[in-house]
Amino acid sequence: xxxxxxxxxxxxxxxxxxxxxxxxxxxxxxxxxxxxxxxxxxxxxxxxxxxxxxxxxxxxxxxxxxxxxxxxxxxxxxxxxxxxxxxxxxxxxxxxxxxxxxxxxxxxxxxxxxxxxxxxxxxxxxxxxxxxxxxxxxxxxxxxxxxxxxxxxxxxxxxxxxxxxxxxxxxxxxxxxxxxxxxxxxxxxxxxxxxxxxxxxxxxxxxxxxxxxxxxxxxxxxxxxxxxxxxxxxxxxxxxxxxxxxxxxxxxxxxxxxxxxxxxxxxxxxxxxxxxxxxxxxxxxxxxxxxxxxxxxxxxxxxxxxxxxxxxxxxxxxxxxxxxxxxxxxxxxxxxxxxxxxxxxxxxxxxxxxxxxxxxxxxxxxxxxxxxxxxxxxxxxxxxxxxxxxxxxxxxxxxxxxxxxxxxxxxxxxxxxxxxxxxxxxxxxxxxxxxxxxxxxxxxxxxxxxxxxxxxx
Numbered sequence: 003x004x005x006x007x008x009x010x011x012x013x014x015x016x017x018x019x020x021x022x023x024x025x026x027x028x029x030x031x032x033x034x035x036x037x038x039x040x041x042x043x044x045x046x047x048x049x050x051x052x053x054x055x056x057x058x059x060x061x062x063x064x065x066x067x068x069x070x071x072x073x074x075x076x077x078x079x080x081x082x083x084x085x086x087x088x089x090x091x092x093x094x095x096x097x098x099x100x101x102x103x104x105x106x107x108x109x110x111x112x113x114x115x116x117x118x119x120x121x122x123x124x125x126x127x128x129x130x131x132x133x134x135x136x137x138x139x140x141x142x143x144x145x146x147x148x149x150x151x152x153x154x155x156x157x158x159x160x161x162x163x164x165x166x167x168x169x170x171x172x173x174x175x176x177x178x179x180x181x182x183x184x185x186x187x188x189x190x191x192x193x194x195x196x197x198x199x200x201x202x203x204x205x206x207x208x209x210x211x212x213x214x215x216x217x218x219x220x221x222x223x224x225x226x227x228x229x230x231x232x233x234x235x236x237x238x239x240x241x242x243x244x245x246x247x248x249x250x251x252x253x254x255x256x257x258x259x260x261x262x263x264x265x266x267x268x269x270x271x272x273x274x275x276x277x278x279x280x281x282x283x284x285x286x287x288x289x290x291x292x293x294x295x296x297x298x299x300x301x302x303x304x305x306x307x308x309x310x311x312x313x314x315x316x317x318x319x320x321x322x323x324x325x326x327x328x329x330x331x332x333x334x335x336x337x338x339x340x341x342x343x344x345x346x347x348x349x350x351x352x353x354x355x356x357x358x359x360x361x362x363x364x365x366x367x368x369x370x371x372x373x374x375x376x377x378x379x380x381x382x383x384x385x386x387x388x389x390x391x392x393x394x395x396x397x398x399x400x401x402x403x404x405x406x407x408x409x410x411x412x413x414x415x416x417x418x419x420x421x422x423x424x425x426x427x428x429x430x431x432x433x434x435x436x437x438x439x440x441x442x443x444x445x446x447x448x449x450x451x452x453x454x455x456x457x458x459x
C-alpha cells in the first residue's frame with residue numbers, strides 16, 4: 003500500500019526564488035495545455051494526447067522568445083503538471099459517465115498566480131536524498147529537511163508544497179506492507195455529534211474540542227487588521243500572513259487531535275461502525291460553522307485509512323437507519339424525537355436511554371448485521387471469511403415496531419431474532435397471505451381455494 007510521509011523543509015532565500023520560478027513555470031505549462039485542449043474542442047478536433055501536448059507546450063515553447071524562460075527550471079515538474087491535467091480530465095469524464103462516486107466533478111479550470119497554495123511533484127529522476135540528510139531537487143539545490151522520522155523504504159516520488167502561511171513541506175510517497183495488528187474480539191459503534199463529538203457503544207464519551215470556536219477571538223482580531231490595510235501594500239501582505247498562520251494553527255491542532263483519537267480507536271477495536279451522515283447538507287444549514295469545525299468527513303477518512311493499514315474493519319450504516327428512534331434493549335420503534343430530547347424512556351420495556359449511547363448501540367448492531375449476515379458474502383471456495391456468522395437471520399433489523407410483529411427474542415449483540423422453527427405470523431398455506439396477529443386462525447375474509455401442486459412453480 004502507498005503511504006505519504008510529510009516533513010518540513012527550510013529553503014534558503016535563493017532556493018525560495020528558484021522555487022517561486024518553478025511554481026510559475028508549472029502553472030504556465032498547465033494553463034497552456036488546458037488552453038490547447040479547449041481550442042481543439044472548440045474547433046471540433048480530437049483532444050491532443052499527452053505526448054503531443056508535451057512537445058507543444060514544453061519542448062517547442064522553450065525555443066520561442068515568449069516561453070524561453072521555461073528552460074531555467076527542471077523539466078520534471080513541468081511534465082508532472084501535464085499529468086495533473088490528464089487526471090483532472092479523467093476525473094471529469096468518470097464523473098459524467100458515473101464511474102466516479104461522490105459529488106459531480108467539473109471541467110479543469112485555469113490556475114491563478116494569486117492562489118497561495120502551490121505544489122510541485124518530482125519523480126525519481128528529479129530528486130535525490132543525500133548522505134548528509136539533505137534533499138536535492140533538480141535545478142533548485144539541496145534543501146534542509148527536518149527528519150522527524152525515518153522513511154521505511156525508498157520513496158517513488160516527492161511533492162513540495164507551499165501552504166498559505168509560507169511554510170514549505172515535502173511529502174514522500176513510499177510503498178509499504180500493511181502492518182496488521184493482532185485480532186481482537188471487541189467491536190464498537192460510534193455516534194457522532196456536536197454537543198459531544200462522539201459516543202461509543204461501550205459508554206466512552208469523547209468531548210467536542212471546538213478548535214475553531216476557541217480561536218474565533220484571535221481570528222477576528224487578525225482579520226479586522228487585514229481589512230484595514232491598503233490593497234497591494236506590504237502591511238497588507240504581513241496581515242494576510244498573520245491570518246493564514248492563525249488558521250493553519252487551528253487546522254494543525256485539529257488534525258493532530260483526530261490522528262490521536264482515530265489511532266486509539268483502531269488499535270482497541272477489531273471493527274468500527276459509523277453512520278453515513280449527510281455532511282454536505284448539514285454544512286449548508288445554520289449549523290455550518292460547527293459542522294465544519296467538527297470535521298466528521300476527515301474523522302471517517304482517517305478511520306478507513308488506518309483500518310486498511312492495520313487490518314481492521316470500518317463499516318458504515320445507512321443514514322436512514324432510525325438509530326435514535328429504536329430501543330436498543332427490546333427493538334421497539336418509539337418514533338422520532340427533537341434534538342432537545344437527550345434521554346427518553348422506552349414505552350415497551352421501560353428502559354431509560356441516553357439518546358447518543360442508544361444510537362451508538364443501534365449502529366453497532368446494524369453494522370454487525372450488515373457485515374456478518376448480509377447476502378452476497380464470501381461463499382466461494384477459498385474465500386476468506388472474517389469470522390463465524392452469528393445465529394441471526396440475514397439482513398435482520400430492529401423493525402418490530404414498524405411492522406407490527408411481536409418482539410423477538412434477544413439475539414447476538416442484542417439483535418432481536420426468532421428461534422428456529424418459530425413463526426410469529428405464519429402465512430396461509432393456500433394464498434400465502436399472513437394470518438391474524440395471534441397466528442391461530444386464518445386471515446379474515448372468505449376462505450381461500452386449495453392450491454394445486456403446480457402453484458407457485
